[in-house]
Amino acid sequence: MxxxxxxxxxxxxxxxxxxxxxxxxxxxxxxxxxxxxxxxxxAGRDALVRALESLGIAECEAALDEARVDEGPAADAVRRLVVSIEPAAALLAFLYTENQLFEGEEQNAGWTRIDDRISALFRRGQESGAFRIDLTPAWLTEALYGLLASGAWAVMEGRVARKDFTFMITELLLGGALRREEP
Amino acid sequence: MxxxxxxxxxxxxxxxxxxxxxxxxxxxxxxxxxxxxxxxxxAGRDALVRALESLGIAECEAALDEARVDEGPAADAVRRLVVSIEPAAALLAFLYTENQLFEGEEQNAGWTRIDDRISALFRRGQESGAFRIDLTPAWLTEALYGLLASGAWAVMEGRVARKDFTFMITELLLGGALRREEP
DNA sequence: CCCATGTGAGACATTCTTGTCTCATGCGCT
DNA sequence: AGCGCATGAGACAAGAATGTCTCACATGGG
CATH class of the missing domain: 1.10.10 (Arc Repressor Mutant, subunit A)
Known part of the structure; x- marks a missing residue:
């Protein structure tokens, strides 16, 4: 077969x-x-990794589409994005570190598109007044990748329950560790 | 020589x-x-990586000592810790991903000690009322590692200025992306 | 039933990395 | 100057992974 x-x-x-x-x-x-x-x-190991890269890019863009990141409050859009992207988090974690290997070669244009869309989401949140402006959209994007990877590994090694994955990432990314003042 | x-x-x-x-x-x-x-x-590649691991552990513990994480407000202690650990961030980023390889073998006890000290710091912050209690100390520790790695890579690839490294990490980890209400 | 396609198993040469060894050189020290 | 010691350069064999090839077998369609 x-x-x-x-x-x-x-x-x-x-x-x-x-x-x-x-x-x-x-x-x-x-x-x-x-x-x-x-x-x-x-054809070879390289081709396999490239295919995985394409798969990861496709899943990321599908998640961005599904989360409709251009609609509604930016914070809610981020929450929807993390929910949509969760199934691909482990693959993303692999590619995130593997990308360090493609030193000389230019990175796949798909990543640039995804970076741009996520950065635009954070910038939109800043412009609407929801997000603070002293953290750059580029850094927020990187931080999101890093937290997704950390979360995926933490779940794999049993340090975090899978059901808490989305909550932990979105809450830390959006709210941080400090306790909010009661309004 | x-x-x-x-x-x-x-x-x-x-x-x-x-x-x-x-x-x-x-x-x-x-x-x-x-x-x-x-x-x-x-003796070999393995011994080299082990030596790097020992170096990373030593630098982490030195940073924890230097930052005096047991003293003063927990949030300030976290800020001091990130400052102290910054020079070792790139090494940490490498070891953080490399650890994924030591599947079967038990991990170096040094990491457990460090995890415990950092977790204790976050727990102290929770007990003092400074940190929120709906994010577990274990996850906050993982998130710190992830952000340190993301930050190190972002600096290496020029997406974040080196001088902003500390600020970006501490502010995101502690405060999150959401804008604070004016008091 | 027969044929075509796609697969599994294994052999094979090639390449890369590693680990070990030898030998000559350069430097510091007496 | 003479000596000892650590290094650099290079050769070498062993092992692992890769890429390619052949052959036998199964499955599915005509």
């Missing part, structure tokens, strides 16, 4: 997120196929 | 933070020594 390309990619993502140095053979076994077949579908 | 072990470790940290798959040969060249000499001081 023909191989389910999507299933292979998701298996690879799950494995590589835990062990980023996994062998092509390990990736193949994790997907339940042989190394030869894996090679028939992805 | 004898090799400066500390200089080798710091060169290796700087290189491996950017390119975690760097060869022993690349590490040696980055430190300005030959591969043979690198091998005389560190």
């Amino acid at each position: 023909p191989v389910d390309r999507d299933h292979v990619l998701r298996s690879a993502a799950a494995l590589l997120t835990r062990k980023s140095t996994a062998t092509m053979d390990e990736v193949a076994r994790a997907a339940g196929i042989s190394r030869a077949t894996l090679h028939r579908h992805f | 004898p090799v400066d072990r500390d200089h080798v470790l710091r060169s290796a940290a700087a290189l491996l933070t950017r390119k975690s798959t760097a060869t022993m040969d690349e590490v040696a060249r980055a430190a300005g020594i030959s591969r043979a000499t690198l091998h005389r001081h560190f």
Whole structure:
């Protein structure tokens, strides 16, 4: 029976997120196929990572669409975005660190598009008066990536319950650790 | 002339933070020594990473000591901690992701000590009423690591100015993105 | 039923990295 | 000057991962 390309990619993502140095053979076994077949579908390890990158970009853009980040209060849009992006968080965590490897090469234009959309969301929140203006949109975007990765790892290692993932990230990102004054 | 072990470790940290798959040969060249000499001081790649881990733990504990995290308001202690830990942030970022590789093996006890001290700091802040209690100390600790790593990478790639590193991290971690109500 | 397609298993050469070794050189010290 | 010691350069073998290839087998469609 023909191989389910999507299933292979998701298996690879799950494995590589835990062990980023996994062998092509390990990736193949994790997907339940042989190394030869894996090679028939992805020319090499590099092509596999590129395919995972494309998958991650697609899921991010789908999450941005689904969360309708241009509508309503910016803070609510951020909450919706984190909810939508949660299923892809582990893959994102892998790609976030893997991207450090593509030193010389220019990064995939998809990331630029996503960065722009998320930055625009934070900028919109600043302009509406909801977000503070002394933290740059670029930094808020980076911080969101970092918190998503931290959250994904914390869940994987059992330090945070999966059901709390969204709450922990959105609350920290939006509200911070300090207690609010009672109004 | 004898090799400066500390200089080798710091060169290796700087290189491996950017390119975690760097060869022993690349590490040696980055430190300005030959591969043979690198091998005389560190039995192998594993030993090198372990030495970097020890260095990172030592710097973290030194930062915790220097910041006197047990004294004064917890929020100020967090600010002092970030300031003290900034020079080690890049090394921490590398180790934070590299730790994902030590799957089976138990992690170095030093990290447990550090986690405990930082968690205690957040717990102290909660008990004093300064920090909110709906975010667990464990998650706040993870989030601090994640933000330190994000910040280090953002600085390395020029998305955030180095002089803003401390401010961005402490302000986001403590205050969050939402604008405060004017008192 | 027969054929075509896609897969699994394994062999194979190649490349890269590692770990070890030897030898010559340079530097400091006596 | 002579000596000892650490280093640099390079050779070498062992191992791992990769990429390619062949062959046998199964499944599904004509």
